[in-house]
Amino acid sequence: MxxxxxxxxxxxxxxxxxxxxxxxxxxxxxxxxxxxxxxxxxxxxxxxxxxxxxxxxxxxxxxxxxxxxxxxxxxxxxxxxxxxxxxxxxxxxxxxxxxxxxxxxxxxxxxxxxxxxxxxxxxxxxxxxxxxxxxxxxxxxxxxxxxxxxxxxxxxxxxxxxxxxxxxxxxxxxxxxxxxxxxxxxxxxxxxxxxxxxxxxxxxxxxxxxxxxxxxxxxxxxxxxxxxxxxxxxxxxxAGGQNDLAGLARVRCDVEGETGRFLARHVAIEADGVARIDSAALINTVAHCEGSVSTVKRDAVLYGMGHILRVVGGGHYAPARDSIVRCLDLMGERQAVRQSLGGCVIHRRENHILVYREFGRMPHTACPVVINAPTSWDNRFQLCLEIPENGGLPEDRDGFSIVPLGACDPFHKRVFRQRLARTVPFWANRPRLALASLPLLCWQDQPLSVAGLEIHALSDVLSAAGCPTDHLELFRAIRVTWRFAPSAPLWEGGFKFVANP
Missing domain, CATH: 3.40.50.620 (HUPs)
Structure with missing residues (x-):
């Protein structure tokens, strides 16, 4: 009681x-x-x-x-x-x-x-x-x-x-x-x-x-x-420790402000949930740290990287700070390297770094879809599947599910991926496993829509790969809307005021 x-x-x-x-x-x-x-x-x-x-x-x-x-x-x-x-x-x-x-x-x-x-x-x-x-x-x-x-x-x-x-x-x-x-x-x-x-x-x-x-x-x-x-x-x-709290809060304000600037200037989150980072801004700041100002900037980059990994990986929390430091140190030592951290792949290229969901660490089981209501997938994407009452659709409305694109057999055909890249041009430079972690809407294990591709676009890709498309004709009347919708914003600190840190 x-x-x-x-x-x-x-x-x-x-x-x-x-x-x-x-x-x-x-x-x-x-x-x-x-x-x-x-x-x-x-x-x-x-x-x-x-x-x-x-x-x-x-x-x-x-x-x-x-x-x-x-x-x-x-x-x-x-x-x-x-x-x-x-x-x-x-x-x-x-x-x-x-x-x-x-x-x-x-x-x-x-x-x-x-x-x-x-x-x-x-x-x-x-x-x-x-x-x-x-x-x-x-x-x-x-x-x-x-x-x-x-x-x-x-x-x-x-x-x-x-x-x-x-x-x-x-x-x-x-x-x-x-x-x-x-x-x-x-x-x-x-x-x-x-x-x-x-x-x-x-x-x-x-x-x-x-x-x-x-x-x-x-x-x-x-x-x-x-x-x-x-x-x-x-x-x-x-009563004790209030002065210490005020000093700690001032330091946090400095780091949060610098974190917001780093993310705004040097990081972009694309519609497919992949982050692109200016490698010079990331690596140089972490590698060269002298004095209090540089220390604030280094802390800001580490916190910013943690939030990128949380958002892209669909996690509730950022990885441990020490793990991020080790990962970025290794990035600074090599021009081309891939590291796994926080359910993500951190992939350094010539002048930028890509962060994308790690296909091997995400669930591959089918996620049921709620019709005419939002369905969250992998804590990253949201699908709205709208079906009219009299759309002439199959009676099996429980047959819709979401799986990673890499779990779909056609994805493993080179011609399928080539046609994907022509349909969405910026995908041409995406690593294969970055595309594999995209969500795919299926009906009875048949592909219907990829995040970024509506049904008619997927029909063209499947046709080019020699895959059957007859089932797609049944679903012309439905409306499929995808959006990258992580559970938290990239940097909520940007919405705080210094007056009450």
Whole structure:
């Protein structure tokens, strides 16, 4: 059951009021008229306080708040806690929804998987409701713990600076307005709250003393690194280390700004998901590093390369920094070399470097297609297959699937690849395995469309290779739309403001 904590738990915190929270939100502006906010609420003190403060902030601007709780299915109490959160927030007029993660839950990385699922579900809800801003309740104590964890892992300057106050998801932006606020101040804020219709009672305890919250027992489980770090830090008020955080944030701003410039000037992501990089800008910066300015530029190139590999390889995270350094060092030693890293091939040519998906490391099993709705493939491409109700198509509408082009037999004919290159000229200079990692739409194992080629263009390519095309006539009425759609932008740092790093 829920472990509801009373207001007597905190002692010396300073409550946040509407003016102080408005000042925290100002750094994320400007917002639209009548702003709409989605607030992630677990029921803990931090997220409960954030939802209440956000409701007050929106009410002053004729806006709306929607609270969301994600039930990961990891604890039996989670469903009851979500219902409790809904009932508590209803006292403030806050709409609440519960989302459930139904994925597999096993292995040592279950917490990381749950976190990824949580953001994926929240992003989908924001998309469905047309909400652009999602508030999450990470606070100063969380930031200090994150910095300590990343320093113990020898992270680079961006990692050592901790969490950013904002982060981009595909359909919304994540905002962390409470990062400068200590846990004690947050708990004091809840103690000072009085829900509508409730009157203060002298000497009250439990739910009657301000707004109650839930304590997650996993916050005391030393099996998790963050819990061990928290107990070691022993900073209940979050007061220590703020000056250090400010210095780390300034360094991160410098590196992020330089990373954005490197990516904008020297990197292009093509429609087929292949990155083209100016090899001189990449290799020379990494090889020649002297002084603080050069160090910032070198760090920026390493971070930029990590994000390129994440986007092109369809990963959720960039490869380890040391792995990127070793790879680029080898690139600098040889004029023509191919390296595998992060599910990608890094292929140096005469005056540029290509980064493309590694065919041997991607799934080759058929991915079912959802008709008249987006289908994501390999965390890189998105297909929209639209079929009219009366298109005269075969009854087997479950026969559509996506596979890598390299898994298709015609691809292994030289004449097929030659005709592909003539149909899309810039493909003529693509390595064979870069083309092999393109998505192919099939119907009952028969090729219908390649990303970048509609059905009629593929028909010409198949005909030139002597392959049958009769099945294509059945599908002239359908609409196939491909787009390269990685789960995160190439560089979300470009959307941040220096004022709140």
């Amino acid at each position: 829920c472990n509801h904590q009373s207001g007597r738990a905190a002692s010396s915190g300073v409550p946040l009021d509407a003016a102080s929270f408005s000042a925290l939100m100002a750094s994320f502006g400007p917002f639209e008229d009548r702003p709409r906010l989605l607030v992630a609420v677990s029921g803990g003190a931090d997220s409960m306080a954030l939802a209440i403060l956000a409701q007050q902030w929106c009410a002053e601007r004729a806006g709306q708040v929607l609270a969301v709780t994600v039930d990961h299915g990891l604890r039996t109490e989670a469903a009851d806690e979500a219902r409790w959160v809904a009932g508590q927030l209803a006292q403030y007029g806050i709409e609440h929804v519960t989302l459930r993660w139904n994925g597999a839950k096993s292995g040592a990385a279950v917490q990381e998987m749950a976190r990824a699922a949580r953001y994926r579900l929240i992003d989908g809800l924001a998309r469905d409701r047309g909400i652009l801003h999602v508030l999450v309740a990470h606070h100063l104590n969380d930031q200090l713990e994150t910095v300590a964890m990343r320093q113990s892992h020898d992270s680079g300057p961006v990692g050592r600076a901790g969490m950013s106050a904002r982060r981009m998801l595909p359909h919304c932006r994540i905002l962390r307005p409470l990062l400068p606020v200590s846990r004690r101040d947050i708990e004091a804020t809840l103690q000072a709250v009085m829900p509508a219709g409730r009157r203060p009672v002298a000497g009250a305890r439990g739910d009657q003393a301000g707004q109650a919250w839930i304590t997650d027992p996993s916050n005391r489980n030393r099996a998790f690194e963050r819990v061990r770090i928290r107990q070691h830090l022993q900073l209940p008020d979050g």
